[in-house]
Every structure is written in C-alpha cells, then in structure tokens.
Amino acid sequence: MKTECPPEQLEFDNVGRRKLVAAFDGEHISSDGGLALLHRRDQRFGLLRKFAECFKDLRKPELIEHTVEELVRQRVFGIACGYEDVVDHETLRNDPLLAAVVGKSEPQRQPLASPSTLNRLELTPADATAQARYRKVVYDSQAIENFFVDAFLDAHPVPLREVVLDLDATDDPIHGTQEGRFFHGYYGNSCYLPLYLFAGNFLLCARLRTQA
Template sequence: MKTECTQIKSRFQALGKREIRADFDWGSISSDGGALLLREVENRTAIVRRFAECFTDFRDPRRIEHDVVSLVSQRVFGLALGYEDLNDHDELSKDQMLAVAVGKSDPTGNDRKSLKDKGKPLAGKSTLNRLELSAQGDLSGSMYKKIGLDEEKVDNLLVDIFLESTPIAPPQIILDVDATDDPLHGNQEGRFFHGYYKAYCYLPLYIFCGEHLLCARLRTADNDAASRTVEELAPIVERIRNRWPNTQIVVRGDSGFCREELMSWCEDNDVDFVLGVAKKTAD
C-alpha cells in the first residue's frame, strides 16, 4: 500500500507572482545550501586551489579517491559553514551539496570503490586529520605522513592575494598586529595557563591589513604577546615593498606590542608605528 506520509506540502505567503511551498517528498536533503555560494566564490578567485598548491602529495595516485584539492576544499568549506570539528566530517562525508561544492564528479558517492564507502562522496575525519598533520620536506619514504606542506608558500600566498586585490599602489597601508586567545579544552601539546585570559589556551599572532589576513601563526601562551612579531612582519613588509616601493607602511598594535625590539625594527626599516602604552597602575 502506498504511504501518504510524504505527500504533505506546506504553502507559504507568495512572493509577488511566485508561489512558495515546502515539499517533503524529495530525495537527498542538505542544510548546507550556502556551500554553492562558496563554490561560486572559489570559481572566481581560485583561492582554495592556490592554497592546495602549497601541498605536495606523495601518495600513490592509483590508491587514492580524494586528491589534495578536494581535501583542502572540503576542510575550508566545512570551516566556512561552521563545522570546526573534524568529527563533523564523518557525517558531512555523505553531504551531496558539499560534494558538489568541492567538485566531486559523483556527488552521490555511489561509485566509490569500497562497499563501506558507498554513499560517501567525501573524505572522513581520519583522512582530513592526516592532511592537517602535514609536515615539511620529502615524505615519499614516510609510512604515515604522505602529504607535505610548504609553509613559506602559504605565507607568500596570503600576501600575494592581498596585493592582487589592489591593482593600484595605495599611498598608505596599516598593518594591524594582534594576539588573541584560542581556548583549549583538553591536554593538548603546548598547553599553558594565560593570566590575562584566565584560561588554558594558545596565543596565536595575527597580522591584518583591513579585511585581508596576512599572517596567522599559532603560538603557545607562555610567550609574550609580541613574541615573533618582527620575525613575521619582516618578510611581509619586504614582499609589499617589492610591489609598492613608495607606499607608506604603518604598524599598529595595542600595548602588548609596545616593545623595544619591534619599535627599533620599525625605525631601522622606515616603517611607521602606532602602539598603545599600558596604563601605570597606582602603587
């Protein structure tokens, strides 16, 4: 006997002459429709593809079903959709909408080689975890790590994307340096308590120019807020100067970056700076 449970339709207020209704008798359903917008952005900018080119795949191509581009795309799009935890991808591996955004030719996953992977067009958490644990160097002889990462290429890519976004050299740019807390919820390596944030956390360093991210460097919380700032700023400023030699560069930060090392470096390299000064507490 034919069931009637999928025949219900909900009608909503019309939009002009357009009828709006919800049908519950369709096939696969996804709550991640925004993935298609991410796909359109990627098709225009190729940012994720260029990011994937910073990796080197030492895996046997005859034995893989997810190339580096699709793995990086899946992880980046997942983060943009709010799925930060790798565990989410055990369920997302079946999401056909995300598979379309990633560019899978078989978004249903029905053509997967392994029977247990049928219906899962995307990678699971274990495969993505191996991607995130990528190391530098030649990994062709490694048993477990088979995807290498060139960190210098990633650093250069962030600056290049910023430079390409502005075809005409601006008279002035401001580089904002900042440190913030990345709370920890377990016994991760490099776990330290930070007195200001009153929590166990990492203390990553960020460098922005407007809305453009130029640097994101993970650091442990036992370091000063300004730790490694000069080391990260120097190659960024050099790359910008090579493209825009006449642009004034200003470094801006709060009192946590008011350090002699940073100010001396700025003065020696013709970089202006605006840094906060901590309030002196009463005795």
C-alpha cells in the same frame, strides 16, 4: 493564512558538467545552501586552487582517492559553514552539496574524505617523506605565507599608496592536552595565543606561539 512556496528552482553556476539548483522537493538534501555562493566566489578568484598548490603530495598516484585540492576544499568549506571540528566530517562526507562544490561527480558513490584522512592533511609534519606510512601530504609554510600576501595584493588592481598593518593576539581555548598549550592568566584558561597580522580586513599572517 496559507503559505505557498514558489515551484521555481533557483539556479546557480554549474559545477563542472553538473547543473546546480536549489529546489524544495528533494529527498537527500543539504542544510548548508550558502555553499553555492562560496563556491561561486571561489570559482571567480581561484583561491582554494592556489591554496592547494602550497601542499606537496607524496602519495602513490594509483592509490589516491581524494586529491589535495579536494581535501583542501572540503576542509575549508566545512570551516566556513561553522564545522570547525574534523569529526564533523563523519556526517558531512555524505552531504550532496558539499560533495558537489568539492568536485565529486557522483557523491552517492564517492563519499568525501573521512575525518582520519583530513587529519593526515592537517597533521603531516613539514619534514615528512614519501617513506612515511600515512601522512604524506606536506605543507610548504613559506608558500602558504606568500599565498596570503599574494591574495591581498591581487584584491587591489591599483597599487595601494599606503598599507597599515595591525598586529593582534586572540586566545583560542584548549579543552584537552594538545601539544603547545599553556595556561594564560589574563584569559583564565589553557589556550593557544596566535599572533595575527592584518592589513585592513585581510589576514596576512598568523603565528602560533606556545607561551605568553
């Protein structure tokens, strides 16, 4: 029995001025088609734009190649597709669909951020200043905490009569010499043991603890 693929294209919402479609005749392709759906949801609620506002950019404007929002979108979309390690972006930075949903208008000429650039986003200390040599994108921990709570409240147009909070800890195994690691006897390995605060399916807070 011969299988025939339909010639029609699958159309999604536009990304800026670019038309986003799924076809079966492309050469430079992406294997993460779910990004189109994630992008559509993000466009509706603007979560990543709001999350990017929790960072302060101390870089010189004339030297910026990747905006904070682009860096945040690249990292979050990558994690959502199962690429937890920053090193994965050495290849992902050339993915045409990821570039489109991040906001690059010409992905062939404008590759996404490299792993070293994304590291600067994630590892910049909270007290960094504009005089720092490399790490100048500073996170605001209080703003990030407020972001999770605000997202939870915005998801309920009608105020909830009751909110039940659930606190739980989950081990995150460590396979290197990361700062803050410790050995946990119950899990039998070196790990982080973050404490999570949930309201139903919504994550409201995550606290990294360095000891059991």
